[in-house]
Each structure stands twice: as structure tokens, then as C-alpha cells.
Amino acid sequence: MQFSPVLQKLHLDVGETKSPNAVLASLARRRLWREAAWALQHLRAESGFEPTVFSHNSLISSCRDHWQKACSALKDVQRNSLEADVVSYNSAISAYEKSGRWEMGLAVLGQVRRSNLELSVISLSVTISACARAARWQPALSALGAMRQEQLKPNTISYSAALSACEKGVQWGQALRILSEMRLLKAEPNLISCNTAISACEKGEQWELSFRILCNMQASLVEADKVSFNAAISACEKGEQWQRALCTLRAARSCSLRPDVVSHSAAISACEKCREWERALVTLCEMRGKLGIEANLVSVNAALSAAEKGSAWERSLGMLAEMQKQLLESDDISFSIAISACDRSTDVGLGFDLCSSLELVGSADLSLPAWTLARTFPSNAPDDRRLRVVDEALVRLRSGDFARPRELASLAAASAKLGVEEPELFHQLAAAASAKIADFELQDLLLLAWGTAGVADETFARVIQDELAGRLEQIDAQKGLTESARKKFTKVALGVVWAYNFAGFLSENFLRTTRIFLLQAAEALDVAGGRAQAPETPLERSGKSFQARLTEAASPQVVLDLDDRLVIAKPPGWEVWDKHTELQLLTFSEAISGRRWPILRDAESGHGFLHRLDVPSSGLVLAAKTYAAYFDLQLQLCSGEIARDYVVLCHGWVAGNAVREIEAHVYWKKESSMPTVAGRQGKPSRTSLKVMAHTTILGEALSLVVIRIATGRQHQIRSHMSYIGHPTVRDGKYTAAATYDLDSAFCAQNCLHRYRLAFKDVLGTGCEAIEPLPTEFAVALKSTTAKDRGSEVGLQRWLSGAALCDWSQQ
Structure with a gap:
């Protein structure tokens, strides 16, 4: 058989080549699919070579980076009256895996079964990997289960791929089950398996489990690396466990690892969330000083925010000045945090100066000038500055200047707080936002609804509600959602209901979708027995019995008691809950319920109370005994069904x-004893x-x-x-x-x-x-x-x- 002319055209060395199949195998190893296809065609035509399954398998294998060509090559096997073998199918699945075509990988598995061929560990492992690339955890676990059915023993690669699918799908429970199964079947988890499981727990906000896996790695003789520690620190940050985060950071240093800027940024952010601003600044200083790690914007902004949240506004502004002095990069987030610090300082001059400096340096963020003005002058922004901000925003919107969804949402909210009533601004905002509504994050959809509720038309109101309704319909509030995601969806859905009920554009479809979602979320919480325990109330710590307190003041009374909700009459001098006074309606509710209602321990759900009533005032307060009742009443409240x-x-x-009708906007400063200010700026309010x-x-x-x-x-x-x-x-x-x-x-x-x-x-x-x-x-x-x-x-x-x-x- 003379095939050297073909080789010469391919510029291949003929000396060591024994057969056409060897030529094709050589091309396959080098992934030269065009050359392999050309060689197969010309070897047959010029040398009388009859391709075998092996020949076609080489061609399929050479196409591993081109799934369409691999699919065509697999079909060529059948067109040439040959029977594909396991290698044929494995090569095709491998091509699908690299391109993330998990559905086609599963289809090929079906062909293997129909051909009465035995499934192999390789076939199923590659299929699992394809599913992992596409974050399809359910078919990945099905393929893993098929290994057991075929009495095949999964290897570390199979398990690692399944773990990756669970991690991407935020299925931390399934990831832990796989990790346990690996140990049970003596397929010891390696570094990649453990890191993937830690990351799955981190994404699922299970900081304790992340920490436990990290600790177990040492006992399993698996040496943790920087990725292991970074994922565990990030899990602690999401769980607001600043002490654990700093402890894990120190543990990384003690293991002769050099934590990087990612490690420190997560630890600083954990401190920021818990208002431990001093710890955040110490960690930043250690990173930049003792360890010589260059800070980035994430770490510096986290420290800035920690100082601002901890009411250490002087430190926050000082850090911004230091960033500019040392020529460190600052961005719009840095300015935003600094503006918040000025807001806490109550020094209008500081905010005015920062506002002016922002005008000098300019801002890439479309919304920052308006947001800065709203925070600096929450109740009385100068008219000339207000007009300037509106004009600048309009110029950029009319020019088609690219604006991210967050910028559009923030501009809408800031303009509403400033009392802006420029129709053209909101028309341009609505047009720009409608074009990219699917790109808005949940919180930004809420800001957009709040900001435009008073001025937008019904068409734009429907765009926002339809988008959010679609997202709510795609999720199950009882499964597959982390606690924080469930809370975020709940807050946003109720906020949008309130905004468009206030505007008179509330959609019945959106209201119905929200009600179904809230019912699922409430059932999950009621079954779980509520959220975290609340700390003791002041009455419990005072040493004086609650009954003794009741004899000293007019006591609350239950006016209406239903199975899952009740109405309490609050006397003047009592606080609903917040521990500013000793007489707490929450303590009264605990006493009459015998602490049997888990929602009473949940501050995030208002301990079941639907609303507040000022301490010096008196009257009726509505409360829920269950989460189902609480979310039902919240929806009634937001949709205007409670009088x-x-x-x-x-x-x-x-x-x-x-x-x-009194429709003056109102503004108040959180964590301040200052009165609420009514006027043209702030949040919309209506009193009849x-x-x-x-x-x-x-x-x-x-x-x-x-x-x-x-x-x-x-x-x-x-x-x-x-x-x-x-x-x-x-x-x-x-x-x-x-x-x-x-x-x-x-x-x-x-x-x-x-x-x-x-x-x-x-x-x-x-x-x-x-x-x-x-x-x-x-x-x-x-x-x-x-x-x-x-x-x-x-x-x-x-x-x-x-x-x-x-x-x-x-």
C-alpha cells in the first residue's frame, strides 16, 4: 500500500510511520482535525485504504475541541456501515464536554445503552464533567448514580466532577453527601475535591460546614492550600463571622502559606459586616505593612465601609484622603462610602466639599452625582445643584452613553429622593432600563421601582413587574435557595408591590405570583422553626420580673386573638420592640405565648410585628404567630389591604x-434621635x-x-x-x-x-x-x-x- 504521497502533502515524517492508522492516531494526538479528515479522505481515494472503526475514532478524537465536527465524524462511522464502539462514543462525549454541551453528552450515553455496549467509568466521568461545566447538577448526579447501577466504581475524577456541578449549582448538601461517599468507598478526597466542597458550602452560606471540611483536611492528610483558606474565609464573611474569619486568616499564616489580597479582603469584609471597624483597619494595616501585600480597591473599600458603618466617619474620610495622597486608586464606590460617612457626621460642610471634589474629578458612574447630592443634602438640596445634576444626567442619557443597570437604578432612586419631577429624565431612564431589564440585579429592580413609582407610566411599571414575576416563577422558595437569597427575593417582591400599589399600577399577575412565592418561603421557615435566636431583652436582664413591671404601668391587652395572628392594644410609654425602653411589647408577646412562636425570636422579621407605633403614642398593633401569617399580612400591608x-x-x-391629603416626602436619619423632616425630598408619604x-x-x-x-x-x-x-x-x-x-x-x-x-x-x-x-x-x-x-x-x-x-x- 503506497500512502507516502499523502504523508508528504501533510509534511509528515514517513520514516517511522508504519500504517495509515498510525498516521491518523498521530494527527489525533496533536488535535489536527482538518489534517486528519483530509488524510482519511485521500488515503482511501489514493491508496485504496479501507478505514476501520479505529480510523474513525482517531478522527473523532482529533475533533475534541470542535464538537460539531466530532458529531459529524461519529455519524460517518454509521454511514460507512461500521459499528461505533465505546471509544467512538467516549471521544464524542469528550468533545461535547469541552464545549459544555451536556445535553448531547447525555444523548450519546443513551446511544451507548441502545447499542448494548457497556458503559465505562470514562464515559460517565466525562459526561459528569460536561454537566459540571454547564452547572447542571441534577443530570451530573444522575450520571454518577448510573455508575452504581452499572456496578462501576467511581474514581476521584468522577467524584470531583460531580462536586464541581454541585458547587456551581449551590447544592452544598449534595456536595457533602458525595464527600462522605468518597470516604466510605475508599476514594479518598484530594485537594481539588475538598476545595470544591468548601466552595459549595461557602456559596450556600454554610460557614460552619466550610470550616469543618477545612479542619478535616488535616486529619485526612490533605494539605490545604491558599484556595482552601480563601473559600473558608469567604464563607465566614458571608456568615458574618468576623472572629472565625480572622482566626482562619491566622491559621493560613501558621501553615506557612502566604495569604493574598483575596484572603485579607474577605476577612476585612467580614469585620465590615459586623461593624468591627477597628479590626478591619488593623487587618488592612497588617496586610500593607507587616506582610507587604498591596491593597486593592476591594480591601480598601471594605475597610472604608467598616469605618463608616461603625460611625468612625473621621477615619473613613481620613482613609480616602490618604488614598489620594499616596496616589492609590479610588473609585465611585470609595466616594459613595465617603459620602455616607459625611452623612453620619452631620457636618454639611464636609459633604459639600466632597461633592465639589467629585464634580472636579468627574465620575464614570452616571448616578453618583445625584446620589451624592441626595445624601449630602437629604432635605434641602440647593436648586442650582439639583438642576445641574438633572441636566448632566439627561445629556448622558440622550447621547446613548452606556450606563450599567445599577447606575440607572441608583439614578432613579436618587432623583426621587431629591424630589426631581423632570418628565424627560424619567422617560429616558425608562427607555434605557427597559432595553436591558433582564440584566438588572434584584436590588436594582427594587431601586428602579421605588425611584420611578411616582412618575413612570403603566407600561414601564408592567415591564419591571413582569421581569420580577418571571424570576419568581422560576424558583422554588422551599428548595434550592439560600437563606439570604430567600430574604432578598422576599424584600424585593414586597418592595415592588408597595411601590406600584402606591403608584396605582400594581399588576394582579405580579401580586398573585408574589403571594405564591411568599407562601412557599413562609412554609419553609415555619417547618424549620424560624431563624436564629435573639438575645435577651432588657427586661430579662434587669432582674425585675415582667409581672412586677406590669403592675407599675398600664399593661397591653390582646384585643383580637386568631389562630395565627393577633391584635394588641399598646399603652403609651411602651415600645413595640428595639430595646430603647424597658417596657417592650415583644416581652408581653413572649409572656402570653409561652415563647411557643419561633417568629418572636426573629428580629429580621420584626419578631412577628407588622408595624411600629411610636413609644409616646397608643393604639393597636398587628402581630403574626407564624411566618405564613407574617408574610400574608406583609403582602396585605404592601398592597394597601390593611386599614x-x-x-x-x-x-x-x-x-x-x-x-x-398630605403628600410631603419625609426624611429621617437612621440611628439618630433627630426628628423626621417633611418636605419635598426623601421618601414619598401619604396621609389623609x-x-x-x-x-x-x-x-x-x-x-x-x-x-x-x-x-x-x-x-x-x-x-x-x-x-x-x-x-x-x-x-x-x-x-x-x-x-x-x-x-x-x-x-x-x-x-x-x-x-x-x-x-x-x-x-x-x-x-x-x-x-x-x-x-x-x-x-x-x-x-x-x-x-x-x-x-x-x-x-x-x-x-x-x-x-x-x-x-x-x-
């Missing part, structure tokens, strides 16, 4: 008898008011009004009443000290009382709870003199209890 009616005695004679009576006392004009709120902002009624010039009676925060002293002469409580709540029970049946005026309020009202006959009638209706009805019927 909250108040009666208020305020200063001055409020004009008019018709319903008055009706006048019941005009009265006088000690020469002072007073009004008795009934109120219904559409939003529940901090101190909303008190700040709104102050904003319109009619602050509530005996309100030390929103009236002058002299006014408060005069009020105290005839009234023993803040005259704001939530007298009615209306909601639905678990079956959707309407429920109502009503609470008469507390004694102190009623005494104060009796001591006033009606201005006219109509006011006299109004006063008597309230004093007799006849007016305790739906606000709309007043």
Missing part, C-alpha cells in the same frame, strides 16, 4: 371639613385627614382629627402634622419645649391613638379591631371646650365611643 385609622388632637384649627372638631383650652386652639395613612414612615403622622403647622398635642419632639410644658398641664400622653385596624384572616375574611381612647387622652379631650355646635357633636361622639368606626364613614 390603619388614627385619632389625633393637634394644635391650631385645621381648616376645612373636606378630606385633606378629616376634621372632627375645633376646641380650645387655656387660650390655645386645638383640633380633633381622624387620619388614615397610605404609607407607614417613621414618625409620619407627627412630622406631617408639624409640616402643615398643626403638631400633635404633647409631642416633645415636634413642638417647642414651652409648648410641650403647656400641653403637659392638661394632658398626660401624646395625643395620637391608632383606634382601628382592618385586615384579612388566613381564609381572606375581613377582620376588624377597635380600641377606645385611652384614659389620659379622653381626660384631656373632656377638658377642652368646643368652638361651635358641630364641634360639640364631634367631641361627644368620640367621648361616647360612637365615632369608633371606619375612617371613610366619619
Whole structure:
């Protein structure tokens, strides 16, 4: 057989080549698929060579980086009246694996079974690897299970590929099961297996399990590397375990490993999440000083944020100045954190200076100028700066300047906080966001909804709701979701419901989808028995029994008690929960429930309380006994199905008898005792008011009004009443000290009382709870003199209890 001319055309050495198959095998090893295909064709045509299965297998193998060609070569085997063998199929599966075509790999496995060929460890391992590349953990585990069915013994490669699939699919439980099976079957996990399992636990926010695998590696004589420690530190960071994170960082150093900037950034971020700003700064200094590791933006910004969150705003601003002095790179995140630090400082001058410096250096982030202005001047941004920010944003949006989804969302939220009402800005925002709505992260969808709810049209509102509904429909809130992911979806879904109910554009389909998701999430929490335990309340630490406290003050009362929800009447002087006072409604709930309701231990779910009521005020508070009830009531609250009616005695004679709408935005500083400020900036709020009576006392004009709120902002009624010039009676925060002293002469409580709540029970049946005026309020009202006959009638209706009805019927 003369085939040297073919070899010469391929520029191959003929000397050592014994056969055409050897030529093809040589080409396959070098992945020269074009040359292999050409050789097979010309060897047959010019030398009379009849290809065998081996010949075709070489061609398939040479195509391992080109799955389409491998697929065609496999079909050529059958077209040439040959029977493909296991090697043929394995070579094809290998090509599919490298391109992530897991579905085709599974299809080839089916062909192997139909051909009555025996499956091999190699076939199944490569298929598992293909599934891992595509993050398809379920078919990967099915292929692993097929090995057991065929009585094949999986090897470390098979298990590692299955672990990788579970890690990418955030299936930490399955990863741990595979790790246990490996040890049971004497297929000892190697470094890659252990690192993949640690990473799976890290992604699943199971820091304890990540830490346990890391510790077990030493006992298994598997030497941990930098990747092992970095994944474990990152798991501790996600679990807000700053002490464990720092301990793991020190352990890495003691193992003669040199932790890198990734290790330190994760540890600093763990400290930042737990507000351990001093530890964060020490770790940053050690990294840059003692260890000589160059800090990056991630590590520096984490330390900046830690200082800002820990109220060490001077250190945060000092670090930014040092970054600029040492010519270290700073970005828009650095400026954002520094602006937050200025906000905490209450020094407007600092924020003004930083705002000016940002204008000088410019910003690649479309939203940062607006966001900076909103944070620097939360209640009274200068008009010239506001106009400049809007004009600059419009220029960039009109020009088609590329903006990331997060920038668009932040611009929308900041513009709304600034009270911007420029239709063109929001039209351009909506157009840009609609084009890339699928790219928005969950939190950014929420910001976009909040920012545009008051100005966007129904079409754009539907775009956001349809996108979020689609994402909710694709997940199972009971399975496959980490706790933080479930919380994030819950927060975003409820927030979008609230935003578009407020705007009047709430979609029935989105509301229904959200209800199904919340029901699944609630069932998962109720079955699990709730979240982490809360610390002791001040009453429990004080050494004084709760019963003793009840005898010293007016005690709460259960007004309505249903199977899974209840309504409690809160006296003035009691706090719902937050430990600012000793008298806690939470402690009362614990006492009456015998601590049988797990939700009472969950601060993230408000300990089951649906809303707050200011400490000096009185009235009804709605609470849930189960997560199912809590999420159901939260959805009712956000969709406007819960009615909250108040009666208020305020200063001055409020004009008019018709319903008055107060829609001033409100702003308040978190973790501050400063009053809430009502005006044109801040969060949108709506209060509806009706006048019941005009009265006088000690020469002072007073009004008795009934109120219904559409939003529940901090101190909303008190700040709104102050904003319109009619602050509530005996309100030390929103009236002058002299006014408060005069009020105290005839009234023993803040005259704001939530007298009615209306909601639905678990079956959707309407429920109502009503609470008469507390004694102190009623005494104060009796001591006033009606201005006219109509006011006299109004006063008597309230004093007799006849007016305790739906606000709309007043």
C-alpha cells in the first residue's frame, strides 16, 4: 500500500510511520482535525485504504475541541456501515464536554445503552464533567448514580466532577453527601475535591460546614492550600463571622502559606459586616505593612465601609484622603462610602466639599452625582445643584452613553429622593432600563421601582413587574435557595408591590405570583422553626420580673386573638420592640405565648410585628404567630389591604371639613434621635385627614382629627402634622419645649391613638379591631371646650365611643 504521497502533502515524517492508522492516531494526538479528515479522505481515494472503526475514532478524537465536527465524524462511522464502539462514543462525549454541551453528552450515553455496549467509568466521568461545566447538577448526579447501577466504581475524577456541578449549582448538601461517599468507598478526597466542597458550602452560606471540611483536611492528610483558606474565609464573611474569619486568616499564616489580597479582603469584609471597624483597619494595616501585600480597591473599600458603618466617619474620610495622597486608586464606590460617612457626621460642610471634589474629578458612574447630592443634602438640596445634576444626567442619557443597570437604578432612586419631577429624565431612564431589564440585579429592580413609582407610566411599571414575576416563577422558595437569597427575593417582591400599589399600577399577575412565592418561603421557615435566636431583652436582664413591671404601668391587652395572628392594644410609654425602653411589647408577646412562636425570636422579621407605633403614642398593633401569617399580612400591608385609622388632637384649627391629603416626602436619619423632616425630598408619604372638631383650652386652639395613612414612615403622622403647622398635642419632639410644658398641664400622653385596624384572616375574611381612647387622652379631650355646635357633636361622639368606626364613614 503506497500512502507516502499523502504523508508528504501533510509534511509528515514517513520514516517511522508504519500504517495509515498510525498516521491518523498521530494527527489525533496533536488535535489536527482538518489534517486528519483530509488524510482519511485521500488515503482511501489514493491508496485504496479501507478505514476501520479505529480510523474513525482517531478522527473523532482529533475533533475534541470542535464538537460539531466530532458529531459529524461519529455519524460517518454509521454511514460507512461500521459499528461505533465505546471509544467512538467516549471521544464524542469528550468533545461535547469541552464545549459544555451536556445535553448531547447525555444523548450519546443513551446511544451507548441502545447499542448494548457497556458503559465505562470514562464515559460517565466525562459526561459528569460536561454537566459540571454547564452547572447542571441534577443530570451530573444522575450520571454518577448510573455508575452504581452499572456496578462501576467511581474514581476521584468522577467524584470531583460531580462536586464541581454541585458547587456551581449551590447544592452544598449534595456536595457533602458525595464527600462522605468518597470516604466510605475508599476514594479518598484530594485537594481539588475538598476545595470544591468548601466552595459549595461557602456559596450556600454554610460557614460552619466550610470550616469543618477545612479542619478535616488535616486529619485526612490533605494539605490545604491558599484556595482552601480563601473559600473558608469567604464563607465566614458571608456568615458574618468576623472572629472565625480572622482566626482562619491566622491559621493560613501558621501553615506557612502566604495569604493574598483575596484572603485579607474577605476577612476585612467580614469585620465590615459586623461593624468591627477597628479590626478591619488593623487587618488592612497588617496586610500593607507587616506582610507587604498591596491593597486593592476591594480591601480598601471594605475597610472604608467598616469605618463608616461603625460611625468612625473621621477615619473613613481620613482613609480616602490618604488614598489620594499616596496616589492609590479610588473609585465611585470609595466616594459613595465617603459620602455616607459625611452623612453620619452631620457636618454639611464636609459633604459639600466632597461633592465639589467629585464634580472636579468627574465620575464614570452616571448616578453618583445625584446620589451624592441626595445624601449630602437629604432635605434641602440647593436648586442650582439639583438642576445641574438633572441636566448632566439627561445629556448622558440622550447621547446613548452606556450606563450599567445599577447606575440607572441608583439614578432613579436618587432623583426621587431629591424630589426631581423632570418628565424627560424619567422617560429616558425608562427607555434605557427597559432595553436591558433582564440584566438588572434584584436590588436594582427594587431601586428602579421605588425611584420611578411616582412618575413612570403603566407600561414601564408592567415591564419591571413582569421581569420580577418571571424570576419568581422560576424558583422554588422551599428548595434550592439560600437563606439570604430567600430574604432578598422576599424584600424585593414586597418592595415592588408597595411601590406600584402606591403608584396605582400594581399588576394582579405580579401580586398573585408574589403571594405564591411568599407562601412557599413562609412554609419553609415555619417547618424549620424560624431563624436564629435573639438575645435577651432588657427586661430579662434587669432582674425585675415582667409581672412586677406590669403592675407599675398600664399593661397591653390582646384585643383580637386568631389562630395565627393577633391584635394588641399598646399603652403609651411602651415600645413595640428595639430595646430603647424597658417596657417592650415583644416581652408581653413572649409572656402570653409561652415563647411557643419561633417568629418572636426573629428580629429580621420584626419578631412577628407588622408595624411600629411610636413609644409616646397608643393604639393597636398587628402581630403574626407564624411566618405564613407574617408574610400574608406583609403582602396585605404592601398592597394597601390593611386599614390603619388614627385619632389625633393637634394644635391650631385645621381648616376645612373636606378630606385633606398630605403628600410631603419625609426624611429621617437612621440611628439618630433627630426628628423626621417633611418636605419635598426623601421618601414619598401619604396621609389623609378629616376634621372632627375645633376646641380650645387655656387660650390655645386645638383640633380633633381622624387620619388614615397610605404609607407607614417613621414618625409620619407627627412630622406631617408639624409640616402643615398643626403638631400633635404633647409631642416633645415636634413642638417647642414651652409648648410641650403647656400641653403637659392638661394632658398626660401624646395625643395620637391608632383606634382601628382592618385586615384579612388566613381564609381572606375581613377582620376588624377597635380600641377606645385611652384614659389620659379622653381626660384631656373632656377638658377642652368646643368652638361651635358641630364641634360639640364631634367631641361627644368620640367621648361616647360612637365615632369608633371606619375612617371613610366619619
